[in-house]
Amino acid sequence: MASRSLSLPIRHRWRMSCYFMPRKGDPKYHPKTQRAQNHLVQNGDTAELVSHRLLLDLGFIKPADKAPGMYHYLPMAMRSMDKLMGLIDAVMMKYDCQKVQLPTLTSSHLWEKSERLDSMGKELMKVKDRRDREFVLSPTHEEVITRMIGSGPPLPRKELPVKLYQITPKIRDEMRCKFGLIRSREFIMKDLYTFDLSQENAMETYETMNEAYNEFFQLLNVPFVKVVGKSGNMGGDLSHEYQLPSKIGQDNLLICGACHRGKNAEVSTSLSDPTCDQCKGTHLWQQHKGIEVGHTFYLGRRYSQSLGAMVNPGNGKPIPAEMGCYGLGVSRIFAASLEVLQTCPTKLSWPKLIAPFTLVILAPKKGSKEYAHFQDILEFYDDVNSRLLPNDVMLDDRDNLTIGRKLDEAKTIGFPYIVVFGKTFFNADNPELELYSAETDTTMMLSPEAVKNFLNRANSERCPNLSL
Structure with a gap:
């Protein structure tokens, strides 16, 4: 799969001799300085990740100076990231999703209306402009896109469902950055938002977009599992997580021994109930660790009610839209894929579609x-x-x-x-x-x-x- 960038001339040649790739120990790139920077990172929680060490040593990424959890993506990493985003674009296009770009800085007023300004806690980073107006560095965009829809006329029934997505950097003030790109302060995310007429329609869209996520991870060809998740600050009554099983995972998963579906342990109060919600079998739950790389949410009217996103049913007055939200951690998928495919401590193992x-x-x-x-x-x-x-x-x-x-x-x-x-x-x-x-x-x-x-x-x- 080619890069998402503009087509290059046929005679263009990618030459290693002039490719910016500051490898560890290469005299061209001041190895003493680089070793010192890498040492600071390796003394943290990333020390056990072979894949992260290789990304540093091979010149794919560099830690930002005096900024924990922030990284420079260098040309070889961006080749892979572009391919990954291109794959996401292709799947989203197949499922009739339309791409947008929303502002990173968003008014804290919108977060007050959704009642998330305080509930998000200290992970929500805020800044003020020269006029002392407060803004949020958005880690997610439910408020922004809902208000954008709400600022226009009600969505016509014949245009539904509306499916809008973006792939952009996001920021959150992680209390403890871990595992390099897998849990960082600045990350790249694909977030999709859908608007429907009724709960029934929204659930059909929800199932369709979960099919899209299944297809994406199957195409990427990495081991994954879909589990029932906890909605948390997002709200809504239903959510699913896409997890890459890994010993470094921070989520505890309960997987059915019969149908291999499962749930995040956070949504289960006890292991004593052996009945699987999906297949109704009574096989014992198998416990696994996982890295969450995707999450789907049915939001209902959680945001549309307060932020005015309306749909026109065609036979009455406008009503609040039924919404869904669907996220993919792009930079986390990039790093986590390498970690779960790692079989040798001396080389990277890529999903073939996103090898640089x-x-x-x-x-x-x-x-x-x-x-x-x-x-x-x-x-x-x-x-x-x-x-x-x-x-x-x-x-x-x-x-x-x-x-x-x-x-x-x-x-x-x-x-x-x-x-x-x-x-x-x-x-x-x-x-x-x-x-x-x-x-x-x-x-x-x-x-x-x-x-x-x-x-x-x-x-x-x-x-x-x-x-x-």
Whole structure:
């Protein structure tokens, strides 16, 4: 899947030699300073996360100076994040959702009307402008979007349901930032808000959007579980959480041994009731830890009543809309996916759809006999990067490193596929390339055309249900 950014020229080349990726120990990037910054982070709650350490050491992210829970996303991380957001956009588009962008700074007056200004506690960060007016740095946007709808005429029945979403940075004053991007002060979230005529209609929309979330996580191909959740400060009568099972998870989950559905332990007062709400079986609950990465809420009229979001039934006076809210923690999914897929302490394991680059091509070291054929390597790169994996191929052209050193680093970064131009390529009778697959941890010796055919098949099989 290509980046969400504008299409680049076909001849554009991504070169490792000029790619900003401040790796630990690289003299170009003042390693003493970087080691000191990383040490501060590693002494905290992130020390046990191999995936987070690798993101730091490989130059994907950097901690912001003197700002706990805040991070710089560097180019390689943004490649992955763009792909993740592109996948979300594609799924949302399939389910007729429309994209918007709402202001980050919102009037505290709206939060007073919804009665959440005080109930949200100290996690709600507030600022004042030069006229002493108070604003909230919004961690979520129920008030804002409901009032935006309420400021216009009632929504016509024939236009319902209205489904509006955004993908934007959010801010909350976490009391204890943990696990790097998994629990930070500033994070990226997809939040969707729906408006319906009746409770029955709203429940149909709720089920549809839960289907969309199921499809998204299945496409991402990470282990997940959907559980009944607690609504908390959001309000409403019904909610579900999407959790990635993990030993570092902060949520306690109770999973049915028969149907594998479950609930957050917060919504259950006791383990003594063995009956599953879903399948009605009497299998014992299995206890798991999970990282919450998505949450769906049926809100009812919790916000529309007080903030004036009305719908026109067509045969009477306008009534408050029935609402739903659906969140995905984008930056948390990015980090948590790496953590739950982590199988080796020395390399990252990516969901294939969001790997920063699908393929890296390793060129020989300068001065070697193979380097004399560098033009052939560029021609191979240009063909694959323009035709088979558009703008999704990295060329490791650093001419001061051996193939072995480049190969070790490429495996650590976790590129799904690695092509090595070694000595066998320059066999005039039977030129072959080394093709390494991270998924199977195997290397194949194939002709250049066979490598292209393999990559073409692999690309076409990645996400057949969506146009990405």
